[in-house]
Amino acid sequence: MAKTLYDKLFDSHVVHEENGTALLYIDRHLVHEVTSPQAFEGLKIAGRKLWRINSVLAVPDHNVPTTDRSHGIADPISRLQVETLDQNCVDFGVTEFKMNDKRQGIVHVIGPEQGATLPGMTVVCGDSHTSTHGAFGALAHGIGTSEVEHVMATQCLVQKKSKAMQILVEGELGRGVTAKDVALAVIGRIGTAGGTGYAIEFAGSAIRSLSMEGRMTLCNMAIEAGARAGMVAVDDITIDYLKGRPYAPTEAQWDAAVAYWKTLHSDAGAQFDALVELKAEDIQPQVTWGTSPEMVTAINGRVPDPEQESDPTKRGGIERALQYMGLEANTPIESINIDKVFIGSCTNSRIEDLRAAAMVAKGKRVASNVKLAMVVPGSGLVKAQAEQEGLDRIFLDAGFEWREPGCSMCLAMNADRLEPGERCASTSNRNFEGRQGQGGRTHLVSPEMAAAAAVAGHFVDVRTML
Amino acid sequence: MQAFTQLNGVVAPLDRANVDTDAIIPKQFLKSIKRSGFGPNAFDEWRYLDHGEPGMDNSKRQINPDFVLNQPRYQGASILLTRENFGCGSSREHAPWALLDYGFRAIIAPSYADIFFNNCFKNGILPIILNADVVDSLFQAVEADEGYKLTVDLVTQTVNTPDGKSYPFEVDAFRKHCLLNGLDDIGLTLQHVDDIKTFEIKHKAAQPWLFN
Numbered sequence: 277m278a279k280t281l282y283d284k285l286f287d288s289h290v291v292h293e294e295n296g297t298a299l300l301y302i303d304r305h306l307v308h309e310v311t312s313p314q315a316f317e318g319l320k321i322a323g324r325k326l327w328r329i330n331s332v333l334a335v336p337d338h339n340v341p342t343t344d345r346s347h348g349i350a351d352p353i354s355r356l357q358v359e360t361l362d363q364n365c366v367d368f369g370v371t372e373f374k375m376n377d378k379r380q381g382i383v384h385v386i387g388p389e390q391g392a393t394l395p396g397m398t399v400v401c402g403d404s405h406t407s408t409h410g411a412f413g414a415l416a417h418g419i420g421t422s423e424v425e426h427v428m429a430t431q432c433l434v435q436k437k438s439k440a441m442q443i444l445v446e447g448e449l450g451r452g453v454t455a456k457d458v459a460l461a462v463i464g465r466i467g468t469a470g471g472t473g474y475a476i477e478f479a480g481s482a483i484r485s486l487s488m489e490g491r492m493t494l495c496n497m498a499i500e501a502g503a504r505a506g507m508v509a510v511d512d513i514t515i516d517y518l519k520g521r522p523y524a525p526t527e528a529q530w531d532a533a534v535a536y537w538k539t540l541h542s543d544a545g546a547q548f549d550a551l552v553e554l555k556a557e558d559i560q561p562q563v564t565w566g567t568s569p570e571m572v573t574a575i576n577g578r579v580p581d582p583e584q585e586s587d588p589t590k591r592g593g594i595e596r597a598l599q600y601m602g603l604e605a606n607t608p609i610e611s612i613n614i615d616k617v618f619i620g621s622c623t624n625s626r627i628e629d630l631r632a633a634a635m636v637a638k639g640k641r642v643a644s645n646v647k648l649a650m651v652v653p654g655s656g657l658v659k660a661q662a663e664q665e666g667l668d669r670i671f672l673d674a675g676f677e678w679r680e681p682g683c684s685m686c687l688a689m690n691a692d693r694l695e696p697g698e699r700c701a702s703t704s705n706r707n708f709e710g711r712q713g714q715g716g717r718t719h720l721v722s723p724e725m726a727a728a729a730a731v732a733g734h735f736v737d738v739r740t741m742l
Numbered sequence: 743m744q745a746f747t748q749l750n751g752v753v754a755p756l757d758r759a760n761v762d763t764d765a766i767i768p769k770q771f772l773k774s775i776k777r778s779g780f781g782p783n784a785f786d787e788w789r790y791l792d793h794g795e796p797g798m799d800n801s802k803r804q805i806n807p808d809f810v811l812n813q814p815r816y817q818g819a820s821i822l823l824t825r826e827n828f829g830c831g832s833s834r835e836h837a838p839w840a841l842l843d844y845g846f847r848a849i850i851a852p853s854y855a856d857i858f859f860n861n862c863f864k865n866g867i868l869p870i871i872l873n874a875d876v877v878d879s880l881f882q883a884v885e886a887d888e889g890y891k892l893t894v895d896l897v898t899q900t901v902n903t904p905d906g907k908s909y910p911f912e913v914d915a916f917r918k919h920c921l922l923n924g925l926d927d928i929g930l931t932l933q934h935v936d937d938i939k940t941f942e943i944k945h946k947a948a949q950p951w952l953f954n
């Protein structure tokens with residue numbers, strides 16, 4: 277029978293199945309400091325060991341400062357959390373890229389960068405954006421801390437099979453239109469709960485022509501559409517990306533792996549439970565205006581008018597969002613001024629993202645009304661590569677700050693945050709109330725659009741600047 | 743994990759859709775390395791007028807009188823009534839920990855975010871799905887009647903109102919079993935040690951690069 281990619285990945289990892297609930301074998305377990313301490317503690321209390329130590333790779337990312345790190349972390353509570361991870365990794369024998377390691381970075385950036393995420397794998401991490409790794413034709417789930425402990429102790433996840441959704445994007449994306457815009461357009465279409473209960477496979481010619489960075493951006497945001505997993509079939513772009521990565525197989529194993537990986541796509545005629553189709557040509561650069569990623573529109577659009585919404589729950593949601601965001605109905609998006617710019621996060625902090633933003637910023641200046649424009653590379657290696665290419669100079673000359681890698685102002689657990697009422701053009705993935713700091717107002721955009729907004733001081737169609 | 747069989751409790755209405763995990767427990771509290779103590783900071787940004795940080799004495803903070811859970815009539819509530827897509831956002835288990843520590847053992851909503859839904863079961867909280875019309879009528883009943891209580895019965899899979907209505911709900915058989923008996927997942931899975939080992943040998947033979 278014709279199988280979907282999801283069927284292939286799921287079925288090949290079933291250890292045991294009973295009444296539709298499966299024990300799924302986990303190949304790679306990524307760990308960060310926020311969701312692991314209680315799991316390690318649970319293991320210690322129960323006297324349990326890790327089932328397979330070399331499946332685990334750990335890195336601190338959420339709490340680390342993005343400024344000078346030579347004196348460690350100033351906030352004692354953040355410091356304790358990172359030190360707890362360090363100690364747990366020593367106690368359990370886990371490989372960790374520590375804060376001052378060149379390879380340190382956001383967990384979802386370093387996994388692929390190291391080749392620790394491979395096609396055909398099941399990947400878990402105590403973090404919802406684990407869906408990112410599905411870009412490699414892997415089955416990647418975000419899990420809670422109890423599940424982190426469970427996978428550590430048993431190498432398995434208790435899992436029910438989801439339904440399969442295919443999101444088909446055919447055609448060619450216009451200039452200045454990125455994977456981020458595709459992701460936001462999809463969420464705008466199906467809503468933040470549209471993918472709940474589904475594993476999403478992104479397919480179609482527009483997806484196949486995306487780089488791995490773009491595919492990761494897209495799968496990263498599958499969770500914002502409610503899906504626990506997003507994925508893209510393996511092709512030559514996937515394989516070329518992985519070749520020579522530290523954790524990728526070599527020599528004879530490489531050939532065997534590639535032969536297998538090439539089977540990781542949905543078969544012709546495979547049945548999906550739901551299908552969503554978008555035309556690439558219809559997708560414009562996107563900007564969110566509200567407090568949920570589904571509250572999004574094209575750059576040439578306007579802030580919606582709650583009066584036009586007939587569903588009372590939705591109308592109430594729009595009204596509350598506009599109030600929180602300090603926006604009037606019907607305001608043109610391009611007339612919204614910003615206070616800060618954040619280019620970073622596991623959605624958009626890879627080398628390609630930084631190149632794209634630098635292209636826009638090159639030879640220009642951050643507008644005078646913008647108090648802070650910061651660029652936070654996704655990892656130490658991305659940072660080094662960017663510096664080698666001179667991107668840091670472009671940003672610095674334009675008036676951006678150039679920081680050390682980490683989650684930073686994506687969720688403001690470290691010192692980087694918005695003040696109440698501040699408005700930010702952000703390349704991250706969540707615009708929830710308070711996400712980037714209490715009272716902060718987040719507008720999600722692509723790196724190109726963020727750089728353009730930094731230069732203009734308000735949102736602007738980046739296509740007019742290319 | 744505490745077992746869950748039947749619960750009779752006061753219902754607190756949180757009339758918002760898409761309540762996210764950042765709202766349930768703001769990130770500054772995620773710096774804790776413990777599992778407990780999150781209750782006083784559940785819904786922190788809505789519940790207090792000042793900004794909360796870990797280590798503060800919450801009893802000295804300014805309460806937001808407009809936030810529904812602060813109303814005297816909902817004190818001691820153990821059932822949370824809310825709208826679509828509750829618990830969206832991050833995978834943080836701190837969200838169910840905070841709700842549990844606050845005193846909620848059951849949630850009623852038309853839908854939930856997936857990871858949050860799953861995390862509830864791991865912590866002895868029962869997330870119940872009832873259709874949007876029923877949820878609507880429950881909101882009206884709670885509003886109308888101070889001290890309104892519901893009885894949630896996991897054995898019969900019903901939510902029972904004081905005026906004798908009974909709404910059935912679905913729950914996965916395995917999750918029900920675990921919740922009724924307060925079973926720890928790890929112990930259950932380790933009953934399959936041999937299956938895991940057998941699978942691992944076969945998997946390694948087929949894809950040795952996964953084990954490097």
Ligand code: SF4
Nearest residue numbers: 405621622683686687
């Ligand atoms: S960058 Fe943001 S979304 Fe990504 S892992 Fe860090 S906090 Fe989570």
